[in-house]
Amino acid sequence: MREVQIDVPPPLYRHVDPDGTLPALAACAPFRAVIVADVPVTPAQQSRISDWLVAADCLYAMAWGIDASSWDDAVDWSVLERFNYGDIPKRSFVLTTWHDDETLSEVFDFALRLASHEVEPLDELIVIHVAAEADPDRIHAAFRAALPPEFKEHP
Numbered sequence: 001m002r003e004v005q006i007d008v009p010p011p012l013y014r015h016v017d018p019d020g021t022l023p024a025l026a027a028c029a030p031f032r033a034v035i036v037a038d039v040p041v042t043p044a045q046q047s048r049i050s051d052w053l054v055a056a057d058c059l060y061a062m063a064w065g066i067d068a069s070s071w072d073d074a075v076d077w078s079v080l081e082r083f084n085y086g087d088i089p090k091r092s093f094v095l096t097t098w099h100d101d102e103t104l105s106e107v108f109d110f111a112l113r114l115a116s117h118e119v120e121p122l123d124e125l126i127v128i129h130v131a132a133e134a135d136p137d138r139i140h141a142a143f144r145a146a147l148p149p150e151f152k153e154h155p
Contacts, residue, residue, distance in 0.1 A: 013127045015136075030122060031122060032115045034063075034064065036128065036130065037066045038066065051082075053078070060122055063097070065130075090118060090119045106146070
């Protein structure tokens with residue numbers, strides 16, 4: 001029996017300096033995001049980045065790294081503020097998780113296999129790397145490590 005290969009594109013990588021200009025996402029909204037927090041941020045910085053993600057149509061945010069659980073809360077608050085603390089339409093509900101006790105590859109595995117939305121398909125995966133310096137090679141290596149053997153990455 002011939003093994004079938006399934007293509008999995010690498011996630012879109014965006015480096016975010018907590019004090020810098022937020023980059024264009026250039027994603028097909030709606031999308032899933034893995035927030036890789038490699039530096040501590042202030043609540044104001046976290047709120048600004050979370051507001052940016054929610055406004056860009058992130059519908060599933062997974063946080064990993066420094067104070068991962070606070071990212072979960074910050075995104076939740078951004079959604080509540082967006083809808084003036086009222087009812088949130090199912091289509092706009094943002095699911096959030098944090099992954100304190102997992103490797104980054106395990107978070108990518110979760111993102112690929114389990115992160116879905118009740119109403120919207122989430123085909124795009126974006127990594128938001130909150131760090132002093134960009135390091136896309138490290139992030140993409142962790143992503144490749146999460147792929148099961150039957151998958152291959154686009155060149």
